[in-house]
Amino acid sequence: MIIDTQLAALFTAGALIVIGIFGALFLDNLIKKVIALAFIGDGANLFLVSLGYKAGGIVYIFLPGMAMSNFSQNASYPLPYALVLTSIVIGASTMAVMLGIIIILNKKYGSISASKILGE
Amino acid sequence: MSLPNLLIPLMVIIPITCALFLNLLHERIRTVKVISIVVAFALPIIPLFANYGTHYFGGYAPLIQNPISADLPTLITGTALYIFHPAITYVYGSAQKLMIFILGIVGLFAIFISLYEVKKPSGVYIYLMLMGIASITAMLLSDDIFNLYVFFEIAALAQVGIVLVSKIKNNYETALKYMILGGIASPILLLGIALLLGVTGNVNITDIVYSIRNGLINPQSPVLLMACSLIIFGWLYGTGLPPFHVIKSAMYSKALPTGAALLQAFSVFSLVAFGVIIIRIFSYIPFTHVFLLAISLIAMVLGITMAITQTDFKRLIAFLAVGELGYIGAGFGLGTVFGITAGLFQAVNESIITALLFIGFGTIMYKTKETDMQKLGGMLVATPKSALFVLLAGIALAGVPPFNAFQSKLMLVQASLNSGLPEIAIIMVLMSIVTFMTFMRAFHTIYLRPKPVDLEIKNEKIPKITLVAMVIFLAICLLLGLYPHLATNFLQGLAMSIT
């Protein structure tokens, strides 16, 4: 392995956020803008989930027959996984509302260009 | 568990459950009305009966309070794990009681007016209002920063919903703009929370503060500084401080008057909820205070100078509301017990006064369907009673005795003088004067100058409930203005515990 898995995940997360911000600033097509926003959200989620990573770790479920010391030393950190599920659901619902509004605005303007619809 | 302690989670659960239920039966007007009225009354009443205390969801109290902990090895009892909170924790103190009560009062009248101003009340609108109120209540109660983020997002969606149902021109565009900006700001906030989680391994705020104070982690760690900046950025988005003041004021102006009254209360209380957390966790970084003061001053100056130049009266009140948020932020930025108490008091006052202003000016929209001040005039004859209440509200907003904002602004001025920053006191007084001037200009153009020939005034009577709401809001303003210790006694405990 050339690069540590966790580090790679963190770099990917950073790249996703930067690309997302760039897209949200400079893309004119509203659907593309929403996709860029999804990138930012995904970057944050990936960052959150990679915090719980542990090299060579095991699943954090204590099964019968496991040695307590082995489990406590090797189990990965469970909290980020629990949190990220909620966060993904929130992101999905926000995106659904945004796309819904875009559908309505498309009917009104006949276009999904941000400069045309969301100008002054 | 005794009943009064069970009331703490019910403050959030009841509005959410009823909201979901109302959404299902939005065609049956009678049922919607009955349920809405019952829940609306429950909003301010439950906090009055709940006992102070903490609620652990799932009953997972910290090990130190748990009877099984006697048998645990010293590996656990000897470390901080012993006192950490495993469950999502809600803390209900006296300050939360007052703020949730005030939020409940604003919500109660917003729901009542929206039920009686329209012929066919919409279950969806009530649903959105209740969801917003429930999430802001949860934000005030929660001691868990991720739980706070979740409710912050629900509140943002509820706010967008309130704007979407208003049927005011260009509301969809404004809502989409708000969501796009939120799409940038909320992940940034989440990233800040994730950094905090990464450093401390915790999402419970009490535990995070414990870790920082007791040297479990390095307080000067650059990751913590980064987390602080990202969380503050998310806070700016949630509350509408600059650079989000333009979109936030646009949101207020695209909502119905009742919706706008609620939206500003949401902003005020999310400012308080997040501000308290920022002060609790990051007050050891001296720059936090400097930044809070600076952004508050910018909010005051930009909000109020932009308000002067507006021609749409809803936008004018909206910008004034943003400017007033600066006062609360300045109280937090001063960082002293007195300053934070003053800031919290100002938050309580502002949420009532601005709600009153939005509802009061809403009567103009009800009568004329017009918001452009250049086309309005002579409304004093058409709505004499509400004109009087609006005038009193404006006087209260500017901080004229005997109303409540006078007391809180006086406290803020004193707090900044005590901190050795008379310049901030001067700017606050200056801004109060300009606020009053701005308000009087709007009042004069709408009510006092001769009526334009082409202005049509509908002959419908303003619903009694609107006037009742305004009278009760004014009564609260007057009560808190004459007896400020009624509020400050409640708020001081929180201010003392976070400094």
Add this chain to the structure above:
Amino acid sequence: MNIYDIILKKIKDIRMETGDNKPVTNIAASSMLTAEITLISSILIAIVILRLLNKNLMIVLAVLVFVLIFMAMPIMPKLKREQNDSLTSMNFYVIIALGIIVTLFYWGNLNV
């Protein structure tokens, strides 16, 4: 040409640029003027806070800002034009603000 006329002319110019054809009323001009004075006075007062950092710096900055403001007058119409409802400009300022906040907190605290 006195300052009032200059401001009135500037407001008219900006109205022309944005295609806003409403007549410039007395009340609009005077509120612009009030906003301008409020803005300038509060900026100048806020600069005095820098005395806690360094007195000489405060004096130099106060004079400098005063001159700059006087040369750039009227500021308010420009400021209002910047704070418009267009998504692109709001987006731009949000990202700029994010950059400023992160920079200030990160480097400001590490190097003090």
